[in-house]
Amino acid sequence: MGCSDTDAALAATVLLSADMRGIDSHGVARLSGYVRLWEAQRINGSPAIKIVHESPSTAVIDGDAGLGLVVAPFAMDIAIRKAQIAGTGWVSVRNSNHFGIAGYHAMMALEHDMIGIAMTNASALVAPTFSVEKMLGTNPIAVAIPAGTQPPFVADFATTTAANGKLEILQRKNEPAPPGWVQDKEGAASTDANVLKKQGALLPLGSDREHGSHKGYALGSIVDIFSAVLSGASYGPWAPPFPAYVPMPENMPGQGLGHFFGAMRIDAFRTGQEFKDNMDNWITRFRNATPAPGNDRVLIPGDPEREMETIRTTEGIPVVSSVVDELKNVAEKMGVKFADTIR
């Protein structure tokens, strides 16, 4: 795709981090989708990513239509550098594309003893509370917080009741969706896992007004505004679609997708040791909370992904055959030798 070796390796690392952490929907299964966007000339393989505005603790970055997998680590690195000097760094990005899992970028801050934050807007699949129209993406938020002897706290979640990837799993199994995940094209409650293909919509975290969907709607909106309105990307229903066959929205008010990153140096608040001792205590206390009947234990954010990473480090990553076929097609098309470890 015209990527430098460095960029290609970085993009591969970001995609693999999703597979390693068990977020299969955002790993190598997406590679062919990125290639199709490049073929449709919506992704620039060799972007000139640049800072277009900055202050001591902020920057706005133009991704030059690059792979989000490459633009996002660039931007997070700027946030970290700003934090080294100003205590915190905050970077809003325009003119980018899908950036993989938010958690990868947030976790870049950990080795610098910083809290990392990453979010992105995405093409509109979500109907706000009271709306039949799809206005927001699944707009995820990731927050990574370092600890001492305990592993870090890593939250990484879509601001919807269920992520699109969970619907896809039900589609494959031909099973219905639980009530509260989706609505149909008329805005009525639905349990049809295929409803997005029939002009239906995902619901914000909270599902309905009585269960706080206005809060999930607010969260998704905040992600949209921080990522796209602060940077000059395209927001709300105008966010560019991921599937290359979907036409771009008309009258887009900005450039490409938007992201938002934050880095906060722990010792800009407290000594690192005091903070880490408290975080270890926080994590240990929450892990030891009395579980409700039928549950073994209480988890902290990041536990399931970390446990999956341990398993996959030894056992490898299971890849469904349709994805293997897609990867073979991509390899053939791009003239790349297909790794014989993938089978």
Added chain:
Amino acid sequence: MGCSDTDAALAATVLLSADMRGIDSHGVARLSGYVRLWEAQRINGSPAIKIVHESPSTAVIDGDAGLGLVVAPFAMDIAIRKAQIAGTGWVSVRNSNHFGIAGYHAMMALEHDMIGIAMTNASALVAPTFSVEKMLGTNPIAVAIPAGTQPPFVADFATTTAANGKLEILQRKNEPAPPGWVQDKEGAASTDANVLKKQGALLPLGSDREHGSHKGYALGSIVDIFSAVLSGASYGPWAPPFPAYVPMPENMPGQGLGHFFGAMRIDAFRTGQEFKDNMDNWITRFRNATPAPGNDRVLIPGDPEREMETIRTTEGIPVVSSVVDELKNVAEKMGVKFADTIR
């Protein structure tokens, strides 16, 4: 309570802003509770609030056990001043008390053409996903974003499915709670609106694992860590209780309640005019989204509170008789003339 006239007026303004915006649970109805905390020597009426650590874009503040209603605006003001110089300002606060509505403090940023953020931890009423134990408070998040000709975007919400105030309304009406709001002391689903008095718990936004309660749990945890672990306040199940008759937790790991505030100068990212034009477009587009059947219109965060403020500005604030009686008792006890406009 030993407050200066300035502090007393500020505290009254913050409480009244809740009543004006229709958040009756956080307005003058709370005044007698603050007085009881002062009587129990848990609130210091004349605190020496001070910055204990800072960097160009951050500060940690010790509230000296002051009224949160006074400590929070002090801290938000520091965040705004940091943002004026560094682009953004981030302030974590320890040794404080209940700060009223988060939205008041976040909205302080608006007149400076900044985005404002406010959050606080609170005494543990919420059971994490899979837990029978209460580990977190309702830990609200407020984000205020300026617009141009449109009114600002103001989100202000507890990270639970329903705030405690909504349960109290049902208790007065002797009505059950909707499924998904609370669990009983065994960790089983419940619709008993009085369940918190029977060792039950509120549920995180999302209600249960299938509907994303692990996301609400993560959000509440992030608020707890930013507010209390970053500052050195008491976190998780050790957060000090609001009712003065509830004993303080044993082995508290920090001082008092914690808050976290942020201010981001719009023009540290884009010119104010570009941003405001885009925000006006964002707000107008979302307000004009096609409503689902049975709904008049789609709202943006802050619309209901602003509409209530307009009504109450002309019609006054309805106060239930039990609160009027409590206010009379407080006035008598403190030797203050009771306003004859309250009846």
